[in-house]
Structures are given as structure tokens and as C-alpha cells.
Amino acid sequence: MAHVVLTTEIITVPACEELASSETYGAVLSFSGVVRNHSGGKQVSFLEYDAYVPLAQSELLRIANEAEAMWPVTAVIAHRYGRLEIGEVSVIVSIGSAHRAPAFDACRWCIDTLKQDVPIWKRETGPDGSFWIEGPQSVKAEDR
Amino acid sequence: MPTIIVHLYGHYQDFYPGGLVAVEVPPLATVREAAEALAAADPRFLGVASACRFAVNDAYASLDAAIPHDATVALIPPVSGG
Numbered sequence A: 001m002a003h004v005v006l007t008t009e010i011i012t013v014p015a016c017e018e019l020a021s022s023e024t025y026g027a028v029l030s031f032s033g034v035v036r037n038h039s040g041g042k043q044v045s046f047l048e049y050d051a052y053v054p055l056a057q058s059e060l061l062r063i064a065n066e067a068e069a070m071w072p073v074t075a076v077i078a079h080r081y082g083r084l085e086i087g088e089v090s091v092i093v094s095i096g097s098a099h100r101a102p103a104f105d106a107c108r109w110c111i112d113t114l115k116q117d118v119p120i121w122k123r124e125t126g127p128d129g130s131f132w133i134e135g136p137q138s139v140k141a142e143d144r
Numbered sequence B: 001m002p003t004i005i006v007h008l009y010g011h012y013q014d015f016y017p018g019g020l021v022a023v024e025v026p027p028l029a030t031v032r033e034a035a036e037a038l039a040a041a042d043p044r045f046l047g048v049a050s051a052c053r054f055a056v057n058d059a060y061a062s063l064d065a066a067i068p069h070d071a072t073v074a075l076i077p078p079v080s081g082g
Helices: A013-020 A053-070 A100-117 B010-015 B031-041
Strands: A003-007 A027-034 A046-051 A073-080 A082-085 A089-097 A120-126 A129-134 A137-140 B003-008 B020-024 B053-056 B059-061 B073-076
Touching (some): A003 A053, A013 A027, A013 A073, A013 A089, A046 A073, A053 A073, A053 A100, A053 B059, A073 A100, A089 A100, A129 B010, A137 B010, B031 B053
Antiparallel strands (some): A073 A089, A120 A129, A129 A137, B053 B059, B053 B073
């Protein structure tokens, strides 16, 4: 059964993979998105993820449910919001399946669709100031 | 004219305290009419009908969708989660 989490707390691969596992599954795999120290040629010191929480939760669940309708898998998606430091995990997609091929396909589809549709935004802060990331664009943010 | 409150996200939330803006719209306005009213009230919103998505009552809504009385409306620029 699909399971999604949108949280300000730390998310971990073992917790997500446990939810994606079953005795009938021979494959469990995970994608982790990690906060990196550069973006668009600029140095990044830390990130804040802003979420439109009710719609982000319903979109995450829609994506996980659609993945389970398209492939014979269990889909688990966890996304953090709030402030994250460099190296912290921001998103995890864990997929369980009887065999590896649908697991890889479903995992790729879930993270790609999440990046198009789930209303969450990065606000990157570095030596050059803070910037909202909106799709491919970076927009200078007001100081806080 | 009815007033709706639009919840702003991304850099648009920096324009108004609390990320909320009130805008007057025609009765039973569509999302497109709300986008046009935003741009008429503040030129920083010019182009949002094509550049952004909108949500009504916490669900994505098309530009032709009608906005019910007392609905929650949100302006959603291109996302960058993940």
C-alpha cells in the first residue's frame, strides 16, 4: 500500500524501505535526494524547503498511488521541508516489487513526477544572498 | 465586488506580508479572472496566468475553473522540490 510522508523531521532509507518491503518482494530500492553545496554556479550554504502542505501531501499520495496502478509495486515517498543543511537527505523514494525492472521504472517515474507536480520550493542561501528556485529559474529572495 | 484572498508561494510570497494578498474579482470569477485581477492590481503579477498554476481549495485548478464562495485560492509558481 502506498505510503507518503511530508515532514520537518529527519527521513531515513531504512524506515522507508521497511514500509516498501514484503515477503513476496525480491527487490527493494531507494532514491535519495541530497542537499548539495552548489546550484546554478552559485555556492549554497543551506536550503529551506517551503511547502504548500495540504496540496503537497495530496500530490505525493496521488503519485504513489498512480505508480502502484501502473506497476506491480509498493511505493513509499518521504519529503522534508523547513531548513536543511548540506548533505542532508531531502527526499526518498523507496519501491518494493517482486522483480527489479518495475521497481527501477516506478522509482524513476515517481521522482520525475514529484519534481514536476508537488508544490514544494527550494530557497537557497549562500554568500550571494537567498534565492527562490522556481523550475529552471532562480529569483532573488527578500532578506529575512 | 467580492474579495478573495490569494495564498502566494515561491518568490511571490515576499511581495506581501504573510504571503497573502486580497484582490477584488467579479462574482463567481474563474481562476483566469482572478489572475487578471491580480495583474491589474499589481503589475508584478503580470504573466502569472501562463507562468504559474493555481489551486482552489487545496487542489490544482484550471484557468477556466470557477472559484466558489469563500474558497482558498493559491498561486503556485513552477516547483523545485526533490
